[in-house]
Amino acid sequence: MDFDFAELPENDRYRLLSNFVGPRPVALVTTVDEHGCNNAAPMSFFNVFSHEPPLLILGMQTRPDGTAKDTVANIRRSGEFVVHMVDMAIANEMIVTGINFPSDVDEIEFAGLTSTPSVKVAAPRIQESPCAMECKVLQILDYGRRTIVIGEVVQMYVRDECMDERGRYVRPQVYQPIARLHADNYIVAENQFVLKRPTELLHHEGAAGYFAATMR
Template sequence: MKFDFEELPEQDRYRLLSNFVGPRPIALVTTVDEHGCNNAAPMSFFNVFSHDPPLLILGMQSRPDGTPKDTVANIRRAGEFVVHMVDMAIAKQMIITGINFPSDVDEIAFAGLTSIPSTKVGASLIKESPCAMECRASQILDYGRRVIVIGEVVQMHVHDDCIDENGRYVRPEVYQPIARLHADNYIVADNQFELKKPSDLLQLEAWAVSGPNR
């Protein structure tokens, strides 16, 4: 089947892209409004795009009536936010924060999560998240109803049990983030395997004959 994205309706483009580009990591993003109220919202149009400088990118849609969502409004005003990774321990709470609450509702507290102060930004950290990244907005790009936020990571917090004693490598038996597939389907990184590229031509020839092993 072929799909002409220059002619395809918006919802069909979304369905195809989100169904086939996956799994997509989930960013549970916290911000704070002008009254000091916490906001939290999950996003699966998200990824890390650079380590030097350390950049994350978020893609957010405005509401159907064209008004900006709280996360976008708060980032535009404050220029900062925190991205939290999500594991099975907080999966249900993450879904709760995705409900369209009024702006004065603290989604962190409503979901039963714990907010603690960040180190360098005003938005709160979620204590239960295995990994959190404090970010300052580097660029905000507008594409119609879509807003692309490029954030620079200025501080990272990782649960001690998720990383080795040298602070270099993740412990895959502990850190198992979930990611979104299509519609309401998710996947958890609990079945990991190594797949190393050959280091030289001789190894490549042997690898080609035997095939990669899981």
């Protein structure tokens, strides 16, 4: 099947892209409004963008009536947010935060999660998350109803048991984030496997430079 995106309706473009580009990591994003009320919302148009500088990217849509969602409004005002990774222990709570609550509802509290102060930003960290990244906004790009936020990670929290003894590498048997596939379907990173570069090719003339350039 071929699909001409110039002719395809918006909902069909979304369906195709979100169905086939996956699994996509889930970001549970916390912000705080001008009255000090906490906000939390999940999003799967999200990924790490760079390590130098350390950048994350979020993609967020307006509400159907065209108004900005609380997360976007809070990020524009404060220039700060916290991204949390989600594992099975808080998967149901993450879904609850995605409900379209009134702006004065603290989704963290409503979902039964625990707020704790962040180190460098005003937005709170969710204590139950295995990993949290405090971010400062570097750039906001608007494309019609879509807002893209590029944030720089300024502080990162990782639960101790998720890291090895030296604090360098993740323990895959412990840290098993969930990711979104399509519609209401998700997947958990519990069936992990290792793929290594073929050593016989690494000794081939020119292969070392090729792999170094293409496998970053």
